[in-house]
Amino acid sequence: SQTIHQWPATLVQPVGSPLSLECTVEGTSNPNLYWYRQAAGRGLQLLFYSVGIGQISSEVPQNLSASRPQDRQFILSSKKLLLSDSGFYLCAWSVGQGWDIQYFGAGTRLSVL
Amino acid sequence: GQQLNQSPQSMFIQEGEDVSMNCTSSSIFNTWLWYKQDPGEGPVLLIALYKAGELTSNGRLTAQFGITRKDSFLNISASIPSDVGIYFCAGRSNTGNQFYFGTGTSLTVIP
Numbered sequence A: 001s002q003t004i005h006q007w008p009a010t011l012v013q014p015v016g017s018p019l020s021l022e023c024t025v026e027g028t029s030n031p032n033l034y035w036y037r038q039a040a041g042r043g044l045q046l047l048f049y050s051v052g053i054g055q056i057s058s059e060v061p062q063n064l065s066a067s068r069p070q071d072r073q074f075i076l077s078s079k080k081l082l083l084s085d086s087g088f089y090l091c092a093w094s095v096g097q098g099w100d101i102q103y104f105g106a107g108t109r110l111s112v113l
Numbered sequence B: 001g002q003q004l005n006q007s008p009q010s011m012f013i014q015e016g017e018d019v020s021m022n023c024t025s026s027s028i029f030n031t032w033l034w035y036k037q038d039p040g041e042g043p044v045l046l047i048a049l050y051k052a053g054e055l056t057s058n059g060r061l062t063a064q065f066g067i068t069r070k071d072s073f074l075n076i077s078a079s080i081p082s083d084v085g086i087y088f089c090a091g092r093s094n095t096g097n098q099f100y101f102g103t104g105t106s107l108t109v110i111p
Helices: none
Strands: A003-007 A010-013 A019-026 A032-038 A044-052 A055-058 A065-070 A073-078 A087-094 A108-112 B004-007 B010-014 B019-025 B029-037 B044-049 B055-058 B061-065 B071-076 B085-093 B099-101 B105-110
Touching: A003 A087, A010 A019, A019 A032, A019 A087, A019 A108, A032 A073, A044 A065, A044 A073, A055 A065, A073 A087, B004 B085, B010 B019, B019 B085, B029 B061, B029 B071, B044 B055, B044 B061, B044 B071, B071 B085
Parallel strands: A010 A108, B010 B105
Antiparallel strands: A003 A019, A019 A073, A032 A044, A032 A087, A044 A055, A065 A073, A087 A108, B004 B019, B019 B071, B029 B044, B029 B085, B055 B061, B061 B071, B085 B099, B085 B105
């Protein structure tokens, strides 16, 4: 069966520090991968998606970037965090040519102080 | 992006009561999903709907794909304390690939 792992679960970082959040998927090949941000425990905002290694699409301009160095690995990064980067970050995967049902990881709670 | 309006925003109900919530979009969707999110966790898929008028159940949960294809409904029968959480709808239009998420309905069940 497929599983998705996200780490760390929680992170407290000072403003201006770098960020690296990692997401890996097991049990499937060539998944579509997604990064979402959820503010205030509510709506999900799509940040990035990837349909293959090295292929990244950005949905909103921001202080963040994403990379996919391996088939089942998706990384969310920032060179310098802002206060507004605080939130709950969710990684998700799906399979198929289209954007089929997405399955989510447990999330990373990021607090920028 | 697409706007999904989810209502009600929050609900406080007694254990054993039935729950109804809905989600509406400004455009036609070809897929509707319903997720539940527990505090500090990622959303978990409850039900997927692919056809207008479709009615699908998952235990005490029943969801419907609206006939107009611009709305979807989720019902929970005989609520229990573990139903507490935030319920999200998500929809995908037939003109794009991205799923858009509603702002969620927060459910509190009072024992």
